[in-house]
Amino acid sequence: MKARRIKVDYLANIIVDVPTMQTDIPYSYLVSKALGKNIQPGMRVAVPFGNGNRKVQGFVVSIEERSDDTIVDHLKEIDTVFDLTPVLNEELLILAEEMKRRTFSFKITCLQTMLPSVMKASYQKWIRVVDEIPEEINARVFHYLDEVSFDEVEKSNYLPEVMRLKQEEKVEIRYEVKSKNRVKTIQAFATSLTFERLEEERMMLRKSAKKKNQLLLYLQSLDGKSCTIKEATEKLGISRQTIKEGEKQGWLTITEQEIYRDPYKERFFERTVPLKLTPQQELAYQKTRRAMDEEQATTFLLEGITGSGKTEVYLQSIAHALEKGKSAILLVPEISLTPQMVQRFKGRFGDEVAVLHSGLSQGEKYDEWRKIERKDARVVVGARSAIFAPIENLGIIIIDEEHETSYKQEETPRYHARDLAIWRSKYHHCPVVLGSATPSLESRARAQKGVYELLVLNERASAQATLPEVEIIDMRKEYRQQTGGTFSTKLLEQIQLRLDKKEQTVLMLNRRGYSSFLMCRDCGYVLPCPNCDISLTLHMDTKKMKCHYCGHEEHIPHTCPVCNSKKIRYYGTGTQKVEEELKKNFPTSNIIRMDVDTTRKKGAHERLLQKFGNQEADILLGTQMIAKGLDFPNVTLVGVLNADTALNLPDFRASEKTFQLLTQVSGRAGRADKKGEVIVQTFNPKHYAIQFAQDQDYEGFYKREMQIRHQGNYPPYFFTVQIITNHEDETVAAKKMFQIVQQLKQILSPQSILLGPTPKAVLRVNNRYFYQTVIKYKHEPQLEAALRAILEEAQLEVRHGLRLSIDVEPMNFI
DNA sequence: AGCACGCCGACT
DNA sequence: GTCGGCGTGCTC
Numbered sequence: 116m117k118a119r120r121i122k123v124d125y126l127a128n129i130i131v132d133v134p135t136m137q138t139d140i141p142y143s144y145l146v147s148k149a150l151g152k153n154i155q156p157g158m159r160v161a162v163p164f165g166n167g168n169r170k171v172q173g174f175v176v177s178i179e180e181r182s183d184d185t186i187v188d189h190l191k192e193i194d195t196v197f198d199l200t201p202v203l204n205e206e207l208l209i210l211a212e213e214m215k216r217r218t219f220s221f222k223i224t225c226l227q228t229m230l231p232s233v234m235k236a237s238y239q240k241w242i243r244v245v246d247e248i249p250e251e252i253n254a255r256v257f258h259y260l261d262e263v264s265f266d267e268v269e270k271s272n273y274l275p276e277v278m279r280l281k282q283e284e285k286v287e288i289r290y291e292v293k294s295k296n297r298v299k300t301i302q303a304f305a306t307s308l309t310f311e312r313l314e315e316e317r318m319m320l321r322k323s324a325k326k327k328n329q330l331l332l333y334l335q336s337l338d339g340k341s342c343t344i345k346e347a348t349e350k351l352g353i354s355r356q357t358i359k360e361g362e363k364q365g366w367l368t369i370t371e372q373e374i375y376r377d378p379y380k381e382r383f384f385e386r387t388v389p390l391k392l393t394p395q396q397e398l399a400y401q402k403t404r405r406a407m408d409e410e411q412a413t414t415f416l417l418e419g420i421t422g423s424g425k426t427e428v429y430l431q432s433i434a435h436a437l438e439k440g441k442s443a444i445l446l447v448p449e450i451s452l453t454p455q456m457v458q459r460f461k462g463r464f465g466d467e468v469a470v471l472h473s474g475l476s477q478g479e480k481y482d483e484w485r486k487i488e489r490k491d492a493r494v495v496v497g498a499r500s501a502i503f504a505p506i507e508n509l510g511i512i513i514i515d516e517e518h519e520t521s522y523k524q525e526e527t528p529r530y531h532a533r534d535l536a537i538w539r540s541k542y543h544h545c546p547v548v549l550g551s552a553t554p555s556l557e558s559r560a561r562a563q564k565g566v567y568e569l570l571v572l573n574e575r576a577s578a579q580a581t582l583p584e585v586e587i588i589d590m591r592k593e594y595r596q597q598t599g600g601t602f603s604t605k606l607l608e609q610i611q612l613r614l615d616k617k618e619q620t621v622l623m624l625n626r627r628g629y630s631s632f633l634m635c636r637d638c639g640y641v642l643p644c645p646n647c648d649i650s651l652t653l654h655m656d657t658k659k660m661k662c663h664y665c666g667h668e669e670h671i672p673h674t675c676p677v678c679n680s681k682k683i684r685y686y687g688t689g690t691q692k693v694e695e696e697l698k699k700n701f702p703t704s705n706i707i708r709m710d711v712d713t714t715r716k717k718g719a720h721e722r723l724l725q726k727f728g729n730q731e732a733d734i735l736l737g738t739q740m741i742a743k744g745l746d747f748p749n750v751t752l753v754g755v756l757n758a759d760t761a762l763n764l765p766d767f768r769a770s771e772k773t774f775q776l777l778t779q780v781s782g783r784a785g786r787a788d789k790k791g792e793v794i795v796q797t798f799n800p801k802h803y804a805i806q807f808a809q810d811q812d813y814e815g816f817y818k819r820e821m822q823i824r825h826q827g828n829y830p831p832y833f834f835t836v837q838i839i840t841n842h843e844d845e846t847v848a849a850k851k852m853f854q855i856v857q858q859l860k861q862i863l864s865p866q867s868i869l870l871g872p873t874p875k876a877v878l879r880v881n882n883r884y885f886y887q888t889v890i891k892y893k894h895e896p897q898l899e900a901a902l903r904a905i906l907e908e909a910q911l912e913v914r915h916g917l918r919l920s921i922d923v924e925p926m927n928f929i
Numbered sequence: 930a931g932c933a934c935g936c937c938g939a940c941t
Numbered sequence: 942g943t944c945g946g947c948g949t950g951c952t953c
Contacts, residue, residue: 126953128953129953131952131953132930133930133931133952134930135930137950137951137952138930138951138952140953141953142952142953143953144953145953162953163953164931164952164953165930165931165932165933165951165952166931166932166933166934166951166952167931167932167933169930169931169932171930189953190953191953275944275945914948914949915948930952931951931952932950932951932952933949933950933951934948934949934950934951935947935948935949935950936946936947936948936949937945937946937947937948938944938945938946939943939944939945939946940942940943940944940945941942941943941944
C-alpha cells in the first residue's frame with residue numbers, strides 16, 4: 116500500500132457573536148499557516164461572517180486536524196486572533212455548554228457572561244475610498260480622507276449615494292472588531308551587563324556625571340533585576356532623562372512592564388491569625404477539611420446563627436486548601452462585599468486575594484481577573500459572576516449567605532451560581548460550603564434528604580455576645596391611638612434614649628413592594644408612566660418623577676393634570692419622607708440616609724458607612740442594603756419600620772424573605788459589652804414569619820414553612836419553570852402564551868400543575884405586554900425537549916417582534 | 930444581528 | 942421603466 120503523505124493543517128470550530136437560534140452552532144474556519152499551532156480552544160478571534168463578510172468576534176471551541184483531502188473550498192479563514200493564550204480553559208468551555216443547556220440560552224451569551232465585560236467585542240464600520248470618486252462627494256462626504264466612519268455618513272444622510280459608489284466598487288466597507296481589554300503598563304529598566312562591565316562603564320564617566328554614576332551603582336546592586344522608572348526617580352532622585360541616556364549608551368534597556376490596577380492599593384491590611392475554634396466550628400472545619408483531603412465533591416450546608424463564626428470556618432478551610440497547593444472561591448452577595456468583608460480576607464491571605472465585584476471599573480475587574488488567570492491570586496472573593504473565575508485547581512468553593520436571591524441572574528443566561536458551584540465542585544472533586552443563618556428552604560430541605568451534609572453552629576462564638584431582645588409593635592394599635600406617623604411611640608422613646616446615651620440607631624425601611632408616588636388628594640389621580648402600567652416614583656434628590664421599570668423621567672407636577680387641584684402630594688413611605696419625619700422629631704440629631712439615591716455614586720456606599728462607623732451620625736436610615744454585614748459596636752438599637760410590606764406580595768417566598776430579613780437585621784444590634792434591642796413595627800404581629808423571627812428560631816420557621824409549601828405545591832416539593840412572552844401588541848403576546856400552554860398540556864403528566872397563562876402583575880413595561888405561565892412539576896422527563904421545541908417553533912414569530920423567555924427555578928413570580 | 934435578494938407600490 | 946419599501950433566507 117502506498118503511504119499517503121498527509122499535510123497536517125487545522126480547522127477551528129468557532130461560536131460567533133451572533134446571538135440567534137439559527138446561528139447558535141460552531142462554524143468551521145481555516146487556520147492560516149502563519150497561525151498554525153498557535154491557535155487553541157478558548158481563544159477569541161475575529162472572523163468574516165455572512166454574505167457581506169462583516170467581521171464578528173468568535174470563540175474557538177475546538178480545533179480539528181485536517182488532511183489534504185478534506186474539502187475546504189467553502190471555508191473562510193480566521194481574520195485576527197485576540198489572545199496569546201486561551202481566556203477560557205477546557206473546564207469553562209464545557210461549563211458554557213452545560214449552562215446553555217440548563218438555561219435555554221445561546222452559547223455565545225454564556226461564553227461572554229463568563230468573562231469580564233472588557234473582553235466583549237465592540238464593532239465599528241468604516242467606508243474606505245478605493246477608486247476615483249467625484250470631486251464634490253470626496254469633499255463633502257469624505258473630506259478628502261481615505262476612510263470615514265459609517266455611522267457619521269449615515270447620520271448626515273449621505274448613505275444612499277455612498278452605497279451607489281459601493282455598487283460601482285469605488286468604495287468598500289471595512290468591518291472592525293476591537294477588544295477593549297488593555298493591559299496597563301509601566302516603564303521599567305534593567306541591565307543585562309555583568310557587574311564588571313557596569314564597573315567599566317562607570318569608570319568611563321566624566322567626573323561631573325554624578326547622576327549616571329549613581330544609576331550605575333544602583334544597577335550593580337539590582338543584580339540583573341528590573342526596577343520601574345517611577346521607583347528610581349523617587350528613590351534616587353534620578354531624572355527620567357538620565358535613564359534614557361543610559362539606554363542610548365547601551366548599558367540598560369527600558370521595557371514596558373505589566374501592572375495591575377489594584378483597587379485596594381491605598382489600604383493597609385493588618386494581618387490576622389487563625390482564631391481558636393469552638394467545638395462546633397472545629398467539627399465543621401474538620402468535615403470540610405476531610406472532604407478536601409479525600410477529594411470528595413460534598414456539598415455542605417453550614418447553618419450558623421449570627422455571630423456563630425461562620426467566617427472563621429471559611430477562612431481556615433480556605434487556608435487548608437492553600438496549604439494543599441489549591442485555590443478557593445468565596446461568593447458573597449454584592450451588597451455584603453463591603454470593605455470590612457474584603458479586609459477580613461486580605462488580612463488573612465494578603466496578596467493572594469483577588470476581589471471581583473461591580474463597584475470596580477471595567478479595567479480594574481479585568482486586572483483582578485488576569486491576576487487569577489495568571490495564578491498570582493489563589494483566593495477569589497466575589498459576587499455571583501466570580502463563580503466563573505478561571506481557576507484550574509479548585510480546592511473549595513464557599514457561598515456565603517446562600518439564601519440570597521442575588522445568586523440567581525435575572526437576565527439571560529438565567530443561571531444560579533449555587534448550581535454552577537456544585538457543577539464545578541464535581542469537576543474538581545472538591546467540596547462546596549453553603550453558609551447561612553437562614554438557609555433557603557430548598558437547600559435546607561436537601562440537607563434533610565441527605566443530598567447536602569448539614570453542619571450546624573447554634574452557639575455564639577464569643578461568650579459575652581448575647582442575642583438582642585426583639586420587640587414586636589402592633590402598628591394597628593398605634594394607628595388607632597395617634598395620627599398615623601411612621602414611628603410608634605415606643606420606637607421614638609427608644610431613639611431618644613439612644614441619643615441621650617450617645618449610642619447609635621439603625622433604622623430599616625423595607626422597600627419591597629413599596630414606593631413613594633404622587634397622588635392628588637382631591638381626585639385620587641396617580642401620575643403614571645407613559646410606557647409602563649405603573650406609577651412614577653418621586654426622587655427628591657434629582658427633583659424628578661421616575662419610572663423604576665423603564666427609566667422614564669419627568670418633572671414633578673405642581674397641579675393635578677386631571678382636576679387642576681393644587682393638592683397633589685406624595686404618598687407612601689420613601690426614605691426621604693421618613694428622614695423628614697425623623698428630623699421633625701429629633702431636630703438636633705445627625706442622620707445618614709442610605710438608599711439608591713444617596714449611594715448612586717461610586718464609593719458613596721462605603722463613605723456613608725465609614726461616616727456612621729466613625730460616629731459622625733446618630734441614626735442610619737436605609738433600605739435593605741443596610742441589613743448586611745455591617746458591624747458597628749455602638750449600635751444598640753435597630754428599628755424595622757415596616758416589617759411586613761413584603762408579606763403582602765403575591766409571592767410564595769414572601770414569608771421566607773421577611774423572616775430572613777428580620778433575622779439578619781436583628782443581628783446588627785448589640786455587640787460584646789452593650790446589649791442590643793430590636794424593635795419591629797408591623798401590621799401582622801401574629802404572622803408566623805414575624806413570630807419566629809422574634810425568637811430567632813430558624814428551625815421552627817423551616818418546619819412551619821415546609822408545611823405551607825407542601826400544601827401549596829411549591830418548591831422545594833415541586834420544581835418550577837416560568838415562561839414569559841412579550842410583544843408590542845398585547846393580543847400577540849397573549850395568543851402565543853395560550854398556544855404554548857395548549858402544547859404543554861399535551862405532554863405534561865397529570866401530577867404537574869400549570870399556572871396561567873396570566874398577564875404579569877405589571878402588564879406593560881416599556882410599551883411591551885407581558886404574559887406568563889408557571890409549570891410546577893415533580894418529574895417530567897419530556898419537559899426539556901418540549902421547551903426546546905417551543906423555542907424553536909417560536910422563531911418565525913420572533914422575527915415579528917415576539918420575545919420568549921424561559922426561566923428555570925425563577926426567583927420572582929410576579 | 931445584518932446583509933442580499935426578491936417581490937411589490939409609487940414616483941421621475 | 943426604476944427607486945426603495947420590507948418580508949425571507951442564510952450565514953462556515
